[in-house]
Amino acid sequence: MAQAVVTSGETSPVVAPEDPHQTNTGVSNNKLAIWVFLASESLFFGAFIATYFLYRGRDIGFLKGPKPEDLLNIPFTSVTSFVLLMSSLTMVLALAAIQRGDHRRLRIWLLATAFFGMTFIAGQVYEFTQFYREGLHLGTNLFGTTFFVLTGLHGAHVTIGIVWLLSLWGRSMQGGLPRERHEAVEIAGLYWHFVDVVWIFIFTAIYLIPQH
Amino acid sequence: MTDQGTEVAEPGAAVVPAPESGGAVVAHSDHAPVAHEAGHGDHPTPRQYVLIAVVLVVITGVEIATSYIDTGHSNLIIVALFVMAAIKFFLVAAWYMHMRTDQAFFRRVFVVGMVGAGIVYGILLFVFSSTVLKS
Numbered sequence: 001m002a003q004a005v006v007t008s009g010e011t012s013p014v015v016a017p018e019d020p021h022q023t024n025t026g027v028s029n030n031k032l033a034i035w036v037f038l039a040s041e042s043l044f045f046g047a048f049i050a051t052y053f054l055y056r057g058r059d060i061g062f063l064k065g066p067k068p069e070d071l072l073n074i075p076f077t078s079v080t081s082f083v084l085l086m087s088s089l090t091m092v093l094a095l096a097a098i099q100r101g102d103h104r105r106l107r108i109w110l111l112a113t114a115f116f117g118m119t120f121i122a123g124q125v126y127e128f129t130q131f132y133r134e135g136l137h138l139g140t141n142l143f144g145t146t147f148f149v150l151t152g153l154h155g156a157h158v159t160i161g162i163v164w165l166l167s168l169w170g171r172s173m174q175g176g177l178p179r180e181r182h183e184a185v186e187i188a189g190l191y192w193h194f195v196d197v198v199w200i201f202i203f204t205a206i207y208l209i210p211q212h
Numbered sequence: 213m214t215d216q217g218t219e220v221a222e223p224g225a226a227v228v229p230a231p232e233s234g235g236a237v238v239a240h241s242d243h244a245p246v247a248h249e250a251g252h253g254d255h256p257t258p259r260q261y262v263l264i265a266v267v268l269v270v271i272t273g274v275e276i277a278t279s280y281i282d283t284g285h286s287n288l289i290i291v292a293l294f295v296m297a298a299i300k301f302f303l304v305a306a307w308y309m310h311m312r313t314d315q316a317f318f319r320r321v322f323v324v325g326m327v328g329a330g331i332v333y334g335i336l337l338f339v340f341s342s343t344v345l346k347s
Contacts, residue, residue, distance in 0.1 A: 027317050035318045039325020046329035054340050078276050085272065089265040092308045096258050186310075193308045197301050204297040208279040210286050 034187045038194045045198050048150045049205055055142040057211070065140035068147075069211045071131055080123035081203050084158075087116035088196045091165075091189045101179040107172050110185075113192065114165040117158050124155045147206060154202055157195045164188050256307055264307045271296050 023029050094109035128148070136144045168188055171177045177184060256264075275296045278289060306312045311319050 025317070027315055031318060032321070035321045036325075039322050039328075042322075042325040042329045043332070046333045050333035050336050053337055074276065074279065078272070082269065082272065085268055086265065088268075088304060088308050089261060092261050093258055096255065096261065099255065190309055193304055197304050200297050200300045200304070204275065204293050208275055208293050209290050210279070 028183065030183060030187055031190075034190050038190065041194060041198075045154070045201075048146075048153060049201060052146040052150050052205060055146050059142045065136050065144065066131075066134045067211075068143050071134055071136060072207055072211075073127070073130075074207050076123070077127070077203065077207050080120050081199065083116050083123070084120045084196055084199055087113045087120070088193050090116060091192045095182065095185050095189050098177065098179060098182040098185050103172060103177070103179075106177070106185070107169055110165050110169045110172070114162050114169070117162040117165070117192075121155055121158055121162070124151065128152075150202060151206070154195070154198060157198070161188070161192050161195055164191065255310060255313065261307070264303055268300055268303060271300055 025032060090109045090112040094106050094113060097103075097105035097109055131144075131147075136147075138144055138148045165188060168177065168185060171184075275293060278292055278296070281289060283289065305322075311322070
């Protein structure tokens, strides 16, 4: 009674899917949880983006340290933004692969997404280091505080996403991610796309909007 | 056990016959995944995903070019940049996050969070609008 072994087709086992209509809400509990989480994350990041705008240019008359327009490197950040945008494409291709039962491509796209994410983080570390060398620290001025907190929190989210993706890749390598469990990839993908969407607004708010 | 085609049910999981597998016994537990749900429409094809990525890259290019325009009307630039960011957001949410085709309930949950954030922080920024928009 404790265990039942099922042998099915060539590529994927048969695992009875949870019927969403058997849950209290009539929808998948896991998907509902991630959507509620993402809704709360909207409020979370909204607070920091709004705070950035509130303090933007407020200490311009007595600004200590380097000015934002002298530090921000739009061409460099445009490249890292492009990389993050492309990671959303590879993420959704990973989901399409597992839905087809193509586990080899699933693993390739998961690794590609994680690689793009790591490239983005490497760019952020480089940027932070450059700013620090130029004299901008967390407490130097209002720009330093709002910039490092907002982009740093986003970077932390990307890092968590990379760990999540690599854990999915590891599960797939061990055979623990059959086609029927594609929802695990879909949920990780929703998180990843949300992080990408947040960066779309951060990139616009900090880098693209003219400072003066 | 993905590629081997064998799955071991979790201890204590309910065991039910699977009609689609000719009566094979499969595990059915609370932790089992959801395959396809009611209202869960067809996902886009990989070709459509790539097409959306191309559109996103083009909009990003226009955004970056716009940020270099020096018209003396920074409010116009700011509005244009946010409109383009919003278009990119809707493309990612609708196509990559499958909000177009997924169950409406998930969409509502997310929209409540987004609209809530928009209202709360919109009021906050409106109060201090002079520091946000400069003429």
